[in-house]
Amino acid sequence: MKARDLSVLVGVILIVLMLVIPLPGGLLSVLLLINMSLSLIVILVAMNTKEPLDFAVFPTLLLLLTLFRLSLNVSTTRAILSRGDAGGVVETFGSFVIGDNPLVGFVVFIILVIINFIVITKGAERVSEVAARFSLDAMPGKQMSIDADLNAGLISENEAKARREKVEREADFHGAMDGASKFVKGDAIAGIIIVIVNVLFGMVVGMIQMGMSFGEAVNTFTRLTVGDGLVTQIPALLVSTATGIVVTRSSSKDNLGADVMNQLLQYPKLLYIAAATIFLLGFTPINFFLTTVIAAFLALSAYMLQKQAIEPDVPDPEEEVETESTEMKSPENVINLLNMDPIEFEFGYALIPLADANQGGDLLDRIVMIRRQLALELGIVIPVVRIRDNIQLNPNEYRLKIKGNEVAKGELLLDHYLAMAPGMMDDDLEGIETKEPAFGLPAKWIGEELKDEAELSGYTVVDPPSVVSTHITEVIKKHAHVLLGRQETKQLIDHLKESYPILVEEVTPEPLAIGDVQKVLAKLLREGISIRNLPVIFETLADFGKMTNDPELLAEYVRQALSKQITKQYVNEDQSLKVVTVSGKVEKLIAENIKRTEHGSFLALDPDSQQKIIQSIQQETEKLSLQEETAIILCSPAIRMYLKQLLDRFLPQVVVLSYNELEPDVEVQSVGVVNVA
Known part of the structure; x- marks a missing residue:
């Protein structure tokens, strides 16, 4: 521990000891001067801070200074009543203020205390008290403002985190100041009581124990009491x-002195008045000369301020051009152009009201909810x-990019609603035919006057913000594995390490590197x-992980460990699951064509067999889609990974599960079989 830090701890202990240990007059004088010096430093620091959080330790410091001052009061009171002498500092202050009239000096002191x-x-x-209450009431609004700026891309994640921490620190600071101000109030009350005790009991002690006359006792103990009180x-x-000063100080770029002078003298004409x-x-009858x-001094000040305002400091244009040229030539400006946003949402000018809060747009709030929803769903x-906005797009067009590549686009009509039919499209409903962008369902853009009619006809009617929000959500879900890189995986691991440090240490960096873990997690998300x-x-x-570092195999083991989660994800409400099973012939065909190398395993099936398996699966899944059922293929754990690899190139939407990924209590209903002729 540093000596500077240790001195504070020792100082607190000594303050407590001062309450019970008598101190000589010389030491009391030194401590009283130290107390006054600390108070001067505190008020000077308070005046030079630019915002309250620059002096965040002030509430605690206020408590320590109050305790120090009270301990000095106890020590000086003990010295006054026991010896009639509290050191040279107290004696000097008392004599200077009282002079030859104890009553006047005492009245001056009482006025100062009041x-x-x-x-x-x-x-x-x-x-x-008011600042603490307002700070707590304003916290939700400030947090929403930070989230809006974050989603608008105005600030980064780190900047948002820093601003949230600042908001929390401000609330904590004002709450602490609310409590600390009670110490100041209690200290003032204690000071008044101590003065009364010193005067009354001092006279009693002086006359009874020290043999002083009444006048001598009054003069002596009044002088000492007033001196002690002043110090x-x-x-x-x-x-x-x-x-x-601290609690009334708002955030500023300058200290208190600069703000007072700049703002108080910002209207020179008022000084003439x-x-x-x-x-x-x-x-x-007031002195005319004075x-x-x-008045002349005020008028001269007004004239100088006006002159300064008329002739402001104008920077040299040549220096500005030279500075701009230097900045443009710096390599940092070129490097910044290489930055790429992970997710970009661009839209034409007609869709600006969608994102403009002043025009009622709530896209920013919806994206905040999407990020929270996906954090809960995907982890x-x-x-x-x-x-x-992008003027190169059509007015009603939008597109979504992930890592610089366009992955989705669509069109919106802000003054229309999107109507989707549960079955066949009703041609009697007037509207502009289109497709729902998220799932590709046939739909129509209809006017607001047809909304009720469409709902009565069984259509699902959705407003444009909900359409684009759903589209964004589904696209991000589909590409979540692309968004999860090594850096994002490291953040997830660090978060897990806070609660499960031993578990994390057993996995990474040995036997699995962060890249290996990232590949497993990406496989699951895919x-x-x-x-x-x-x-x-x-x-x-x-x-x-100690047996293999193949991410494909590790992902299969993880899927089996997550069997309860996977079962819940696909099972129906009646705990049943309709699937298409894989025949033994197909399973044997796939198992016999698995090639294993030192770099991993892969399926080396001839094109003709591949085509037959894919056609069979396509036929069975089309039957399920007609029944509005999810296409799920069920097979043995040994071939699940390879069958999914085969289907990813042709039928990526088909779900492939193994028997080990389903809970025993699930009722599995086979509605088809994958076979080859």
Whole structure:
């Protein structure tokens, strides 16, 4: 531990000891001067901070300074009542203020205490309370603003995280200040009580124990009490003022001094009015010479400020051109052009109201919900979606890019609704024929006046923002495996490590590198399997990672470990599952044509057999689609991986499951068989 940090700890312990250990007068004088120095430093720092969080330690520091001041009060009270002497500092302050009239000095001191307690301390306490309440009430709005900026691409993930932390710190700071201001109030009350105790009991001690006369006791103990009070109340006044400055300070680019001068003197003409008013006061019994001097000073200040405003500092154009040229030539500007957004959503100018909150657009809020929804469904954090208009697109056209490549596009009619029929399209409904962009279903764009009629006819009617939101969601789901790179995998692993450190250490970096884990997770996402249950996935990788580092095989082991999740994903409400099974002949054909090399295994099936298997699966899945059932192929665990690899090139939408991926209590109904003639 550094000596500087250790000194603070030792100082706190010594403060507590001061409450019970008598201190000599010389040491008391040193500590009183240290107290005053610390208070001066605090108020100077408070005046020079640009925002409250720059002095975030102030609430705790306020408590420590209050405790230090109270311990000094206890020590000086003990010295005054026991010895009639509290050191040279207390004696000097008392004699300077009281002079030859103890009553006047005592009244001055009481006024100082009342100002500190009623004006500054009470005001700071109220401001702290209101600031804390407003800060907590404003937190949800600030968080939504940050999310909106993040989804609009105005800020990065790191900037959003920093801004969220700042909002939380501001709320914590104002809450702490609200509590800390109560210490200041209590300190002021304690100061008043200590003064009364010192005067009353001091006179009793002086007359009874020290044999002083009444006048001598009053003079002695009043002087010491006022001196003690001043030495402690002046620092208290400084700290109370610093409290008020900190809690009333709003964020700014400059410190308090610069802000006061810049904002107070921003209207020079008003100084002329003030100067004329002061000058006119000179015609009253007030000193004419004095008012004239002050008025002249104000008028001269106004003239200088106006002159400065008329002749602002203009930068040299040649220097500006040279600076811009240097910046353009710097390699950083070229490197920045290489940055590519993971997800981009571009739209034509007619769709601008979709994203403009001022025109009622809620696309930004919808994308926030999409990212949260996909985090829950898929278990990955979707990157920020960069939203921008593109005049090269048709007015009603939009497109979605993932890592710079266009993956989807569509058209929207903002003043229409999209009507989708559950069965055959009704030609009697007037509208513009189109296809629903997310699933390719036949649909029609209809006017608002036909909305009720379409709903009564059994159509599903959706507004344009919901259409594009659904499209974005489905496209991102489909390409989630592309968005999961090594960096994103590292973030998931770090998050898991916070709760399961031993499990993570057993998997990575040995026996599996981050790249190996990323390939396994991408394989799962490619087939629509959520990776949210990372603990189970890593348990499986820990068990089988020492046996093989083939991501294809590891993904199969993980799928079997996630059997409950996979079953729930595809099973019907009655716990039944309609599937197309693979005949023994096909399974044997695939198993016999698996080639294993040092780089992994693959299916080496002749083209004719491949075509027959694909045609058979296509026929069976078309039967299921007519019954509005999901096309699911069920086979043995040994060939599932290779059958899926074969279908990915021709029928990627077909789901392939193995027997080990289904729970025993599921009722499996075979509605077809994959066979070859």
